[in-house]
Amino acid sequence: MKTENQKAWFLVLPVLILVAFSAVIPLMTVVNYSVQDTFGNNQFFWAGLAWFDDMLHSERMWNALGRQIVFSSIILAIEVPLGVLVARNMPKKGVWASVCLVLMALPLLIPWNVVGTIWQIFGRVDIGLLGYTLDALGVDYNYTQGFYAAWATVIVMDVWHWTSLVALLAYAGLQSIPDAYYQAAKIDQASRWSVFRYIELPKMRGVLTIAILLRFMDSFKIYTEPFVLTGGGPGNATTFLSIDLVKMALGQFDLGPAAAFSLMYFLVIMVISYVFYIVMTNLDKEEGGE
Amino acid sequence: MTLTLKDVSKVVGGRTHVYPTDLTLEKGTMNVLLGPTNAGKTTLMRLMAGLDVPTSGQVLWQGEDVTGQRVQDRKVAMVYQQFINYPSMSVYDNIASPLRLMGLDKATIDTRVRETAELMQLTPQIERRPLELSGGQQQRCALARALVKNAGLVLLDEPLANLDYKLREELRAEIPRIFEKSGSIFVYATTEPEEALLLGGNCATLWQGRVTQFGPTPSVYRQPADATTARVFSDPPMNFIEIHKTGDRIRFGTGDDVAAGARWQDLDDGTYTAGFRPNHMTLEGADGALNFDTTLVVTEITGSETFVHVDHQGTRWVGLVHGVRDLDAGRPLRVHIDPRHVYVFGTDGRLVQPAPYAEAA
Structure with missing residues (x-):
């Protein structure tokens, strides 16, 4: 009896096709765009690494990256300690534990663009409760015009939306x-x-590593909420990497540079996440945590 | 140093975990709390430690009332079934942690940590972290943390339950030695009668929130005050059968009628409960043995011994017999019990007559 044949390939085939269509082909399309130039009519010209070179020397991209790093750092610095603090003060059992869990989970259930809309209205000086109150108190607050007001609103919005995730993970750890x-x-x-x-802290280390990674990756890719809230303004004040990328790719239809930009963006996220992971798991070994 | 519980009880949410209990533990004694799960061992320990405040009654430490005192202010150490150590600290720092909190100077801490580590055979592992150690070593570390404080009261709540057989035996053999050196009051909770006997000292048997008997461990084992204690202090539990005495005859259950003889002559006429331990049931008859016809339910072979579960007139008995007995379930089986191994309890459960073998010992 022949015990070897190639039938097993048929078992792997569906997965291969699925992964090809969902990940490999789209990614390769982006790679394709990033090394070619087009003037429409589906005509492409080899551009080599010119777009990458362009992007690496683009002040616009470096500025967006700078804003992005500042934003993610602030987000992590606020949400992680705050989430742990909230988790430690949540009741451990009984009815109130369930009530707290549901309340904590609520912000996580709201779609991104709805969160943006909520805060857009909430912060308006004419009809929004927050904007109106601050204005009435004599605070010069206008997120569509003020640089600091815009940043503060985007950050508070993100904290409002995502601290729950850290809190729930930390709570599970506790x-x-x-x-x-x-x-x-x-x-x-x-x-x-x-x-x-x-x-x-040692017992929460595992879940906190995951919480920090998730929050880093997510905040580094932030798009919808600031897009709905400020549209990246005032000026370029809240134009983060994703917002800039979409402007370039769809607004200006600069597909080549945008593709090169995307790939570098992707690499940056991977590298930083990897560094985070390595640092935190090494800390783990040093501290002997689980 | 004495710890006295005066009429101490604990009720949580309408359920009584511990009924009013009086207990006095003397300095330098090993006290075993023996009882099945949920008998109230842990609750009793928490009351002794001061982790819980009793619903009623008083806890006295050297005659002084410490009932309302916080655990932090008492001289207590506790070891749990789980291996509780600070995960991010080395063994050395773990052992040192209670001393540092007491504010001792560095040199004293160092001497005492190293002494205790040596006693617990942890010296080679002293720089390691708890999670890099085996379960047995982790529990040694937890024990060391408890001992180093020189607390007057050391509570051990099933400390060996999570260890595998070999490590359990090893550490159990060491505990009496460690205990002798410390001079503290040791309280050791366990579900296993065998463990209680190996540890010796005094034993309090617990059943459903009540201390049924307290005394030197061997005598509690040999002369249980009542049927409940006998049941708790026997693994598998003691077997029982109702007996009726009329004149010089004794009837077992509904059938077998034997002469009362010298063994039961002094009993008043009436109904009693006879009990015998599983290891006293034999499959080989002997002169003067009581014989019972039973039906075999199941046999469990554990290496060189066999647990024989039989049905005697509707009552399940378990016997522990030597050798491997591979018998078919459902077959009739004649079992034998030496009258010298039979305890007699009153219908209220009180011991009426201990088994003669136990009195002699």
């Missing part, structure tokens, strides 16, 4: 700590801070 740890710490006369530093 729930997995057996009560005996807290009892043992109590018997040792450990302070609240020691309990956090030496029990809760």
Whole structure:
């Protein structure tokens, strides 16, 4: 009896086709665009690495990247500690635990563009509760014109939308700590801070790594909310990488540079995520956490 | 140093976890709390430690009322079934942590940590972190953290339950040695009668929130005060059968009628419950043994011994017999019990007559 044949390929084929259509072909199309130039009529000319070179020397891209890094750093610096703080103060069991969980999950259920719209109206000086109140209090607040007002609104909006994710993950991490740890710490006369530093933080390390990675990747790709809220303005104040990319690709139809830009964007996210991951898992080993 | 529980009880949400209990633990004693899961062992320990406040009653430490005192202010150490250590600290720092919180100077801490590590055989692992250690070493580290404090009261809540057989045996053999050196009051909760006997000391048997008996472990085992204690302190549980005495005859269950003889002569006429331990049931008859016709339900072979589950007139008995007995379920089986191994309890459960073998020992 022949025990070897090639039939197994048929089992793998559906996956190969699916991955090809959903990932490989679109990605290769982008790669294709990034090394060619077109003047319409489906005529393409080889451009080599010219677009990449262009983009690397584009002040516009460097500015957008700078804004993006500042934005993601601020987001992480606020959302991670705040999420942990919220998680630590949520009730551990009973009816209120469920109520809190549902309330915390609510912002996560709202679509991005709706969040943008909510804050766009909320922040308006004429009809928005927030804008009107601030204006009435004498604060010079107008997110469509003021640089700081626009940034503050985008950041607060993101914190409002996504802190829940960090809080829920941290909460799950905290729930997995057996009560005996807290009892043992109590018997040792450990302070609240020691309990956090030496029990809760090491035990939450795994979920926090995931939370930080998710929040980094997501905030680095942010598009819809600031697009709906400020459209990238005032001026270019809140034009983050994705917004700039869409302007270039669809607004100006500069497909070549936009494709080169996308690939570099993708690489930047991958590299930074990888660095984050390596640093955090190494910390893990040093600290002996789980 | 003495720890006294005076009429201490604990009720949580209308359910009584511990009924009013009196217990006095003396300095330098090993006290085993023996009982099945949910018997109230952990609750009792939490009350002793001060992690819970009793619903009623008083906790006295050296005669002083410490009932409302926080656990932080008492001299207590506790070890749990889970291996509880600070995950990010080395073994050294873990052992040192309670001393640092007590504010001792560096040199004293160092001496005591190294002494305790040596006692717990952790010296080679002292720079490692708990999660790099085996389960047994992790629990040694937790024990070391409890011992280093020199707390007057050391509570061990099923500390060996999560260890595999070999490590459990190893650590169990060491515990009495460690305990002797410390001079503290040790309280050790376990579900296993065998463990209680190996640890010795005193034993309090618990059943459904009540301490059924408290005394030296071997004598609680040999002369249980009542049927409940006998059931708790026997694994598998003690087997029971109703007996009726009239004149010089004793009737077992609904059938077998034997002469009361010298063994049961002094009993008043009436109904009693007879009990015998599984290891006293034999499949080989002997002179003077009581014989019972039963139906075999199932046999469980555990290496060199066999658990024989039989049905005797509707009551399930378990016997532990030597050797591998591969018998067919459902077949009739004649089992034998030496009258010297039979305890007699009153219908209220109180011990009326201990088994003679136990009295002699």
